[in-house]
Amino acid sequence: MYLVTIGLNHRTAPVGFREKLSFTEDSLPKHLDKLTANGIVRGCVILSTCNRTEIYAAVLDVDKGLTKIREYLTKCCRCDRSELNNYLYTYTLFDVIPHLFRVxxxxxxxxxGETQILGQVKKAYQVACEYGATNRVLNTLFQQAIAVGKRVRTETMINRNAVSISYAAVELARQIFEGLDGRTVLVLGAGKMSELTAKHLVANGVESVIVSNRSAVKAEALAKQFGGRAVRFDALHDHMTAVDIIITATAATHYILEKQDLEKVMQMRSGKKIFIIDIAVPRDVNPAVAEIPGVNLFDIDELQHVVDKNLDERKKEANKAEKIIKEEIDEFWKWLSMQFVTPTIASLKNRGEEIRQKEMQKAYNRLGNITEREKKIISSMTNSIVNQLLHDPVMELKKYALTKQGHLYTEILQNLFNLDVPKEKQFAAQSQEHNHAVGDE
Structure with missing residues (x-):
């Protein structure tokens, strides 16, 4: 039983192509059924997000398994095989493990360091498991992968510190106000960046949203998203006295907020501080505004500086995460390696015992009437011979099992001794046992 992964992501394929291979949660059972239909793919998990689609599979033959999955993906995206191959990446055997752990x-x-992917992997595995599309190898792989994801987020700070402009704005606002619950935000402009920033602010506790834009229709549409209200653009100064945060991202070619404007506003606010996020290019707010006591002004370059600094911190934490992943890979590889060799070792010992019993019976027949004590001596001697003969091959196989070539040595030993290792029955039974256990939980 071998592990393979085929997929594409935001680095290998444009969004237009990723859309062609995006699977909804409701459609996963259908795809799992088709992928595992002919027995080449013995177990399967499909991970599909906005930034990646990956097929994790346990197969009896690597080449046949990869061919089956590629053919299926080609049908799904309705494109030429050569075009699809331009975007796909493939991991096999040992390389599947570190890839999933890093994902x-x-x-x-x-x-x-984003956190959403952990929940997406858990959901993909849960769907496959409930449908009965997994087996013991995939179950163990994904259970350990999920544990790795949790450990990384517990033992490192990789998911701390904002690394997007909108999240950086949220983090700065939270620091300035020591919390965002009950705060009010004024959005100037109705573009994507201001919308995204407002969305994150609301998700983090901001209570009221006021939108002002030169197009009243756009202002009302954006305000409606957040259960807020739209105000006239020429009257926005009147509303600045009651807000805590201003997000400005208009398409104006000149400053729309001057120092004298904010000085008047701050006088009416009795010194109550205000946070202004200017993410427009050209800037909407005169930099001199930052000189006014109580005004906290950040433009897009300053926010980007915060993002870059935070990203550096995440990269440092990523190094810690890589060390954790390496530890977990070693543990899983030891387990997986034993899954390759254990049935082969058992089959080799069974073959040795079959030969011993057969030859021992021949000896008994030739010797005629011998005592039970003599039979025990013969049995003990032949047992010792077989054990000593098989000792070195078994020990060497166990040693090689811990290398990337372990499966090759296993196959060689099977061929040399003409062993019949019941892979399909074994893994099918293990998968069925596990799925019953999951259902009981």
Whole structure:
């Protein structure tokens, strides 16, 4: 039983192509059924997010398994095989493990250390498990991967410190006000960046949203998203006295907020501080505004500086995460290696015992009427011969099992001794036992 992964992500494929291979949660059982239909793929988990689609599979033959998955993906995206191959990446055997561990830890994400991927991996595994599409190898792999993702986020700070402009604005606002619950935000402009920043602020406790834009229709549409209200652009100064945060991202070619404007506002606020996020280019707010007591002004370059600093911190934490992943990889590889060799060792010993019993019976027949004591001596001697003969091959196989070539040595030994190792029955039974256990939980 071998592990393989085929997929594409934000680094290998544009969004237009990723959309072609995006699977909804409701459709996963159908795809799992088709992928495992002919027995080439013995177990399967499909991970599909906005930034990646990956097929994790346990197969009896690597080449046949990869061919089956590629053919299926080609049908799904309705494109030429050669075009699809331009965007796909493939991991096999040992390389599958570190890849999944890095994915679930947020090290392979568009935003380093993001936390959403852990829940997405858990959900993908849960769907596959409930549908009965997994087996013992995949179950153990994904259970350990999820544990790795949790450990990385517990033992490092990789998911701390904002690494996007909008999140950086939220973090700064939280620091300035020591919390965002009950705060009011005024959004100037109705573009994507101001919308995204307002969305994050509301998600973090901001209570009221006021939107002002030169287009009243756009202002009302954006305000409606947050259950807020729109105000006239020429009257925005009147509303600045009651807000805590201002997000400005208009398309104006000149300053729309001057120092004298904010001085009047701050006089009416009786010194109550205000946080202004100017993410417009050209800037909407005159930099001199920052000189006014109580005004905290950040433009996009300052926010980017915060993001870069935070990203450096995350990269440092990522190094710690890589060490954790290496430890976990070693543990899983030891377990997986034993799954390759244990059935082979058992089959080799069974073959030795079959030969011993057969030859011992021949000896008994030739010797005629011998005592039970003599039979025991013969049995003990032949048992010792077989054990000593098989000792070195078994020990060497166990040693090689801990290397990347372990599966090759296993196959060689099977071929040399003409061993019949019941892989399919064994893993099918193990998978069925596990799925019943999961259902009981």
């Amino acid at each position: 679930v830890s947020g090290l392979d994400s568009m935003i380093l």
